Amino acid sequence: MSQASKGEKHEAAKDRSMVLQKQMIAEHYERLERAPETGEPVVYTFVPGNLTELIRAFGALPVLPEINALQSGMRGRSRDFISEAERLGHSEDVCTYVKCDIGMLKSGNIGPTGTRLPKPDLLLLSYTGCYTFMKWFELLREEYDCPTVFLQVPYQGDGKLSAEHRDYIAQQLRGQVIPALEKVTGKKYDDTIEAELKRRLALAAKAEDDLVAVLQSAKKKPSPIDAYFGGVYYIGPIFSAFRGTEEGVAYYEALRQEVEARAAAGKGPITPDGPLDKQDYRLVVEGPPNWTHFRQFWSMFSDWNAVVVASTYTKVGGVYDFGFRHDPDDPLGTMADYCGGCYTNLNMPSRIDMLVDYIEQYSADGFLINSVKSCNSFSAGQLLMLREVEKRTGIPGAFIESDLVDPRYFSAANIKNRLESYLQMVDARRAERAGGGGGGGGSQGAEARP
Amino acid sequence: MTEQTGQTEQAQQAQQARERIVGWARERYEDLSFGHARRWCEEFQAKAIGHLPVYAPREIIDAAGMLPVGILGGGDQLEIIRGDAFYQSYICHLPRSVIELGQSGRLDFLSGVLFPSTCDVIRNLSGMWQVLHPEVYVRYVDLPQSDDRAIAQRFWEGELRVLMRDLGRVAGLAGPVSDDALRASIARYNDVRRVINELYNLRREMPWTVPTEELYLLLRAGEVVPPELFIEKTRAYLEAARATPDRVRDRVRVVVTGAFCEQPPLGLLKTIERAGCYIVDDDLLVGNRLLVGEVETEGDPVAALARAFVERARETSVIYEGDVDGKRTLLKRRAEAAGADGVVFAAPSFCDPALLDRPMLKAGAEAHGIPCIAFKYAENSAQFQQFREQAGTFADAIKLWGGQ
Numbered sequence: 001m002s003q004a005s006k007g008e009k010h011e012a013a014k015d016r017s018m019v020l021q022k023q024m025i026a027e028h029y030e031r032l033e034r035a036p037e038t039g040e041p042v043v044y045t046f047v048p049g050n051l052t053e054l055i056r057a058f059g060a061l062p063v064l065p066e067i068n069a070l071q072s073g074m075r076g077r078s079r080d081f082i083s084e085a086e087r088l089g090h091s092e093d094v095c096t097y098v099k100c101d102i103g104m105l106k107s108g109n110i111g112p113t114g115t116r117l118p119k120p121d122l123l124l125l126s127y128t129g130c131y132t133f134m135k136w137f138e139l140l141r142e143e144y145d146c147p148t149v150f151l152q153v154p155y156q157g158d159g160k161l162s163a164e165h166r167d168y169i170a171q172q173l174r175g176q177v178i179p180a181l182e183k184v185t186g187k188k189y190d191d192t193i194e195a196e197l198k199r200r201l202a203l204a205a206k207a208e209d210d211l212v213a214v215l216q217s218a219k220k221k222p223s224p225i226d227a228y229f230g231g232v233y234y235i236g237p238i239f240s241a242f243r244g245t246e247e248g249v250a251y252y253e254a255l256r257q258e259v260e261a262r263a264a265a266g267k268g269p270i271t272p273d274g275p276l277d278k279q280d281y282r283l284v285v286e287g288p289p290n291w292t293h294f295r296q297f298w299s300m301f302s303d304w305n306a307v308v309v310a311s312t313y314t315k316v317g318g319v320y321d322f323g324f325r326h327d328p329d330d331p332l333g334t335m336a337d338y339c340g341g342c343y344t345n346l347n348m349p350s351r352i353d354m355l356v357d358y359i360e361q362y363s364a365d366g367f368l369i370n371s372v373k374s375c376n377s378f379s380a381g382q383l384l385m386l387r388e389v390e391k392r393t394g395i396p397g398a399f400i401e402s403d404l405v406d407p408r409y410f411s412a413a414n415i416k417n418r419l420e421s422y423l424q425m426v427d428a429r430r431a432e433r434a435g436g437g438g439g440g441g442g443s444q445g446a447e448a449r450p
Numbered sequence: 451m452t453e454q455t456g457q458t459e460q461a462q463q464a465q466q467a468r469e470r471i472v473g474w475a476r477e478r479y480e481d482l483s484f485g486h487a488r489r490w491c492e493e494f495q496a497k498a499i500g501h502l503p504v505y506a507p508r509e510i511i512d513a514a515g516m517l518p519v520g521i522l523g524g525g526d527q528l529e530i531i532r533g534d535a536f537y538q539s540y541i542c543h544l545p546r547s548v549i550e551l552g553q554s555g556r557l558d559f560l561s562g563v564l565f566p567s568t569c570d571v572i573r574n575l576s577g578m579w580q581v582l583h584p585e586v587y588v589r590y591v592d593l594p595q596s597d598d599r600a601i602a603q604r605f606w607e608g609e610l611r612v613l614m615r616d617l618g619r620v621a622g623l624a625g626p627v628s629d630d631a632l633r634a635s636i637a638r639y640n641d642v643r644r645v646i647n648e649l650y651n652l653r654r655e656m657p658w659t660v661p662t663e664e665l666y667l668l669l670r671a672g673e674v675v676p677p678e679l680f681i682e683k684t685r686a687y688l689e690a691a692r693a694t695p696d697r698v699r700d701r702v703r704v705v706v707t708g709a710f711c712e713q714p715p716l717g718l719l720k721t722i723e724r725a726g727c728y729i730v731d732d733d734l735l736v737g738n739r740l741l742v743g744e745v746e747t748e749g750d751p752v753a754a755l756a757r758a759f760v761e762r763a764r765e766t767s768v769i770y771e772g773d774v775d776g777k778r779t780l781l782k783r784r785a786e787a788a789g790a791d792g793v794v795f796a797a798p799s800f801c802d803p804a805l806l807d808r809p810m811l812k813a814g815a816e817a818h819g820i821p822c823i824a825f826k827y828a829e830n831s832a833q834f835q836q837f838r839e840q841a842g843t844f845a846d847a848i849k850l851w852g853g854q
Contacts, residue, residue, distance in 0.1 A: 089812065089813075094802060127595060135767075135806035138806075176598050347590070348576075350577075351577075352581070380537070382538075
C-alpha cells in the first residue's frame with residue numbers, strides 16, 4: 001500500500017495549478033453561456049489540430065466537444081447521455097464521445113459545469129488523426145443551422161509531413177478556414193488580425209516551453225509529476241481553449257514553478273490519495289485514460305507506488321517534446337505543422353519509435369497500453385505496438401481494456417488484477433536481472449504488496 | 451430443325467455459358483491463395499499491387515504494367531489463426547483476415563499494398579504492414595476530402611503523381627508511369643466502368659435476370675483479374691443473362707447500403723433475395739464504379755483522373771459530405787433512381803463509416819417515406835436465419851402496406 005493511501009480516507013488532494021485550472025475552465029464556460037448576449041461568436045472544433053490562436057484572433061470562442069464529453073464522463077453524467085443517443089438510433093459499436101455529446105445536446109445542452117452551451121456559429125471540422133471527427137460534425141450539422149468548414153490534414157503515412165501536404169493544409173487555411181471565420185465574425189483577415197494571430201502564436205510557444213519542461217521533469221527520480229493521470233490536467237489548458245492566451249501562459253508558468261519546486265525538494269506528484277514521493281515503478285502509458293472511473297484508475301497505480309513518467313495521450317493535442325513550437329513568423333505554415341504532427345496523425349512506426357524513446361529517455365521499468373473501445377484511431381494496431389516495443393526494449397508490456405466515457409466498459413476487478421500481475425512480473429524481471437532471489441526491489445525498493 | 455428447337459438450343463447454350471462464367475468468377479472469389487493472380491504474374495513476368503477498400507486508382511497500377519489486386523479479407527472461408535492476436539474484440543473483422551492472409555504468406559506475391567483512406571482501422575493497418583512486411587512497398591492513399599474543388603484537385607493530382615513515381619520504380623520502369631500509359635489505362639477502366647454500369651442497369655430493369663449473387667461474384671473476380679479479362683467475361687455474361695431470364699417473382703425492390711468495405715458473406719446476399727427482396731442497388735465494392743461517367747482520355751491524364759474524383763465521385767461514407775442536404779436526400783435519390791421500395795442497412799459490426807452515417811441516412815430515408823431495416827454482419831457470419839426473418843418480414847410489410 002502506498003504511503004499516500006494508508007490510514008484514513010483522504011479527500012482528493014489538489015495542486016495549486018489544478019485549482020487555477022478549475023477556475024479558468026469555469027470562467028470559460030460562463031463566458032460561453034453569456035455568448036448569445038455578448039455576441040461573441042462561438043466556434044466548435046476538435047482538440048487534435050485545433051486552431052485556437054486563429055479562432056481567438058478573430059475574437060471567437062472555441063468549444064471542444066471531446067472536452068465536454070470527457071468532463072461529462074468524469075462527473076458521472078455520460079451513461080445517461082450515451083443511453084439517450086443509443087435510444088435515438090446511434091450504434092452501440094461507435095465512439096462514445098460522439099454519443100455522449102449528442103446525448104448531452106438532446107438533453108438540453110447543459111455543459112459539464114452546469115452552464116448552458118451556446119449553439120455554434122461555425123463548425124470548424126479539423127480532420128486530424130481521427131476519422132470519426134468527420135462524421136461527428138456531419139451529425140452535429142444536422143442539429144444546428146450553421147456553416148461547417150472542413151480542414152483536411154493528411155496523415156503522415158510515410159512518417160513525416162511532406163512539403164506538399166503542408167502546403168495543402170496552408171491552402172485550405174487561406175482559402176477556406178479564414179474566409180469562413182471572416183464571414184462568421186464579420187472581421188477581415190487584415191494586418192491587425194494577423195498581428196493578433198502572431199502575438200497569440202508567440203504566447204502559445206511560451207506555454208509550450210513550460211509544458212515541455214514540466215513533462216520532461218519526469219526524467220528525474222523520483223518524478224515530480226505523474227505524466228498520465230496528472231498529465232491530463234497539465235495538458236488541459238493548452239489542448240483546449242487556452243493555447244495562445246495570457247491565462248494559458250500564466251497557468252504554465254505557475255505549473256512549472258510548482259513542479260520545479262517539487263523536483264528540487266525530491267518530492268513526487270500529488271495523487272488523489274496524497275503525495276507519491278516513494279516510487280517503486282516508473283511506467284510509460286499508451287492510449288487515453290478512462291474518464292468515468294478516473295480517480296479509481298489512478299489509485300490502482302498509486303496504491304502500488306507506480307508513477308507514470310511519460311504518456312502518448314498527452315501528445316494527442318500536439319507533440320511538443322521533440323522540438324516543435326508554434327512559430328509566429330510563419331502563421332499558416334506553423335499551424336499546418338502543428339496539425340500534421342498531432343500524435344494520432346503519426347503512423348504506426350512513428351508511434352512505436354516514440355514509445356521506445358520514452359522508455360529509454362525516462363528510464364522506465366515497464367509500459368502499459370490502455371486500449372479504449374471507442375477510439376480506433378488509437379486502438380487499432382496497439383497489440384502490434386505492444387509486441388514491437390517489447391522486442392526493441394526487452395521490457396515486457398501490459399495490455400488493459402476500458403473505454404473513454406462508457407462506464408459499462410470499465411471492469412475495475414479485471415484491470416486491477418492485470419495491473420497487479422504485471423507489476424509482479426516487473427518485480428520478477430528485476431530480481432532476475434539482479435542475480436536472482438526474492439521479489440520486490442523496485443526503483444527505490446518495493447515494500448510487501450497489499 | 452424447327453425454329454422452336456433452335457431457340458431452345460440457343461437458350462441452353464446461353465445458360466451453359468452463363469454457368470461457365472459464374473463458375474469462373476466463383477473460382478476466383480473462393481481462391482484465397484490468389485493462384486490465378488500468381489499465375490498471371492508468372493506468365494507475363496509482371497508484378498502485382500494489392501489495395502484495400504474502398505477506392506484506389508487502379509489505373510496507375512495497370513499503367514505501370516502491374517496487376518491490381520483488391521484485398522477484401524477472407525470472407526467466411528478463412529480460419530483466423532494469427533489475425534485475432536493483432537486486434538481487440540471491438541475491431542471489425544476485415545483487418546484480422548487481411549493480417550491472416552499476410553501472415554500466412556497468401557499475399558507474398560504482392561510487390562506493394564495501397565491503403566486508401568477509408569477509416570482509422572485501415573489507416574493504422576498501413577503502418578502495421580510497414581512493420582510486418584518491410585520488404586513491400588506500402589502507401590497510405592489519402593483521398594481528397596476538401597470541398598473546395600480546386601484545392602482538392604491540386605492535392606489529388608499531387609498524390610497521383612507520387613503514385614506514378616513510386617509504382618514506376620516498383621515495376622522496374624526507367625521512370626514514373628508515363629502519361630501515355632495512363633491514358634491507355636484510363637480508357638480500359640472506362641470500359642470496366644461501362645460494363646459494370648450495364649450490369650447494374652440490367653439488374654435494376656430486370657432483377658430476375660441478374661441475381662445479386664452472380665453480379666457480386668463477377669465483381670469480385672474483377673478485383674483480381676486484368677481489366678481486359680473482366681470486360682470480356684462481363685460482356686459475355688450480359689449476353690447470356692439477357693438470353694436466359696429467370697421467371698419474375700413477387701419480390702420487393704430494395705437498396706442495400708453500408709457494405710462498401712468489409713464484405714458480407716455470399717450467403718447473406720442470397721438470403722436477402724430469397725427472403726423476398728430484389729436487390730436493385732447496392733454499395734458492394736463501390737470503388738470499382740466510384741468515378742461516375744467517363745474519365746477523359748485526352749489531355750493531361752492525371753488532371754482528368756483527379757477531376758473525375760473531385761467532381762464526380764459517387765457519394766459514400768468515406769468521403770466528406772460538403773452539402774448539408776447530401777445525407778438527408780441520398781437514399782431518396784438512390785431509391786428513386788433504382789425504383790426501390792425500401793432500404794436495407796447492412797453494415798459490418800464495428801464499422802465506423804457505415805454505422806456513424808446510418809442515423810443520418812436512415813432519418814433522411816424515413817423523412818421521405820422510405821421504409822428501412824438495419825442489421826449488422828461480419829464477413830464470416832455463418833447463421834442467416836435472423837437475417838432471413840428480418841428481410842422476409844420487411845418484404846411482407848412493404849407488400850401489405852407499401853411505404854410509410
